[in-house]
Amino acid sequence: MRVTVNGIDLACQSDGPEDGPVLALCHTLATSRAMWRRQIPHFARSHRVVSYDIRGHGESAAPDYPYSLEMLSEDVIGVLDSLGVERPAVFLGISIGGMVGQALALRHPDRFRAIILSNTISRTPPEGQAMWDQRIEAIRKDGVEGQVQPTLERWLSPEFRARDPETTKWVADLIRATPVSGFIGCAKAIQKLDYTDQIERVTLPTLVIAGEKDPGASVAAAQTIHEKIKRSQLAVIPGCYHQTPIEAPDAFNRTVAEFLAKLG
Numbered sequence: 001m002r003v004t005v006n007g008i009d010l011a012c013q014s015d016g017p018e019d020g021p022v023l024a025l026c027h028t029l030a031t032s033r034a035m036w037r038r039q040i041p042h043f044a045r046s047h048r049v050v051s052y053d054i055r056g057h058g059e060s061a062a063p064d065y066p067y068s069l070e071m072l073s074e075d076v077i078g079v080l081d082s083l084g085v086e087r088p089a090v091f092l093g094i095s096i097g098g099m100v101g102q103a104l105a106l107r108h109p110d111r112f113r114a115i116i117l118s119n120t121i122s123r124t125p126p127e128g129q130a131m132w133d134q135r136i137e138a139i140r141k142d143g144v145e146g147q148v149q150p151t152l153e154r155w156l157s158p159e160f161r162a163r164d165p166e167t168t169k170w171v172a173d174l175i176r177a178t179p180v181s182g183f184i185g186c187a188k189a190i191q192k193l194d195y196t197d198q199i200e201r202v203t204l205p206t207l208v209i210a211g212e213k214d215p216g217a218s219v220a221a222a223q224t225i226h227e228k229i230k231r232s233q234l235a236v237i238p239g240c241y242h243q244t245p246i247e248a249p250d251a252f253n254r255t256v257a258e259f260l261a262k263l264g
Contacts, residue, residue, distance in 0.1 A: 002059070005078030006071070007233050011059035012052035012079050016044030022089035024076065025051040026097030028119075028243070029186050030144070030178040031171070032058025038249035040056075043256070050089070052079050054096070056182020066188035073103035074144070077111060085202060089112040094245065095119050095217065096186055102195045102225075105202040114263055115202075117258060118209040119242050121221040124227070125198040132191045136184050144183055148175045155242040171246060193226065197229045202237040206232035207259040209252070211240030231257065 002009050013033065023043055027035045033051035043049050053060040055067060055075055058142055080089065091112050093101035098120025105115050124132070138146055152161065152172055161168045206229045210222035228236040234257045237244045243254045 003079060005075050005083035008055055008061040008063055010052055010055060010075060010079060012083065014083055015040050015049045015051075016047050018019065018048060019262075020046060020048040020079075022085050022087065023047040023049050024080065024085075024089045024091045025049065025056070026076065026091070026093035026100050027054065027157075028049075028095035028097060029173045030147070030183060031055070032146060034058065034174060035171075035243075035246060037247055039131050039253060039256075042253050043260075046200070049086075050074055050083060050085065050166050052076075052080065053188065054100075054182075056185045057178055060182075062179040062182040062184065065185065067185040069099050069103045069189050070172055072087070072100045072186075072189060073107055074150075076100060076104060076106055080111065083206060090114045090116065090263070092116040092118065092256065093120070096190055097240065098217075099190065099193050099195070101204070102193065103110075103198055105206070106195070106198055108203070109204055112204055114205040114207070114259070115223075116207045116209065116259065117225060118252075119211055119214055119217045119222075119244055120225070121193065121217050122199055124193040126193055129191050132187050137178055138188050139183055139187075144178055147183075148172050151175050156247055157213060157239060157241045159239070160241075161245045165209075167206075167246065171243065183243060196224065196228065199225065200230070202229045205263060208234045209244060209255060210234070210236045211237050211242055211244045211247070212238050213240060214242045216242050219235070 098117040
């Protein structure tokens with residue numbers, strides 16, 4: 001379905017029992033809600049699973065201007081409001097979705113009963129900002145295609161890519177389908193990420209998930225978030241790079257399910 005949120009159309013869906021506890025999913029840069037294909041049917045057995053395409057991605061509108069994490073967090077609230085979600089939800093975000101989760105925990109703690117921050121960071125360092133400048137310039141010049149292979153190499157381990165070429169191609173197609181304006185808009189938001197000194201104010205139950213070998217959102221970065229958010233939990237998925245829900249869906253789902261069960 002499509003909803004109008006903050007002046008643009010966003011694509012979203014709701015799966016599972018309408019009266020179930022709500023689990024909201026937010027995907028990575030350069031994918032769409034399709035990346036949750038192993039999570040949605042699993043959790044929809046017990047939860048109302050709300051997934052959506054971030055602005056600039058999938059079937060959502062891709063306005064051509066810089067986005068911010070605050071803007072992206074307000075989109076989440078707009079989607080939940082449009083779907084009539086009134087009781088507090090659990091928010092699960094990966095990568096940029098985890099950055100959005102931090103913004104939500106700081107800006108709208110009353111709308112959530114817990115957050116799950118997967119394969120993410122809490123601050124973009126100066127060298128990371130410079131890297132994003134280079135990547136944005138390359139995308140402006142040559143489009144998204146040049147980002148496909150290096151992104152796959154950061155997201156999926158060599159062992160997984162060799163073992164499952166079909167899924168690897170599917171991920172590659174998700175990347176190359178991302179509009180240039182959406183890729184750059186979200187990249188601009190990531191450049192300004194700076195929540196490390198703020199997230200100690202987060203009081204929601206929090207699960208932090210890392211891939212053991214993630215080159216972009218390291219275990220050390222996850223440890224920083226874990227240490228800042230009091231009483232948070234940290235789980236490391238063995239052998240994984242950045243796309244833990246895709247590379248190790250069973251371990252990822254089990255980790256999330258155990259956290260959800262503790263919430264009651």
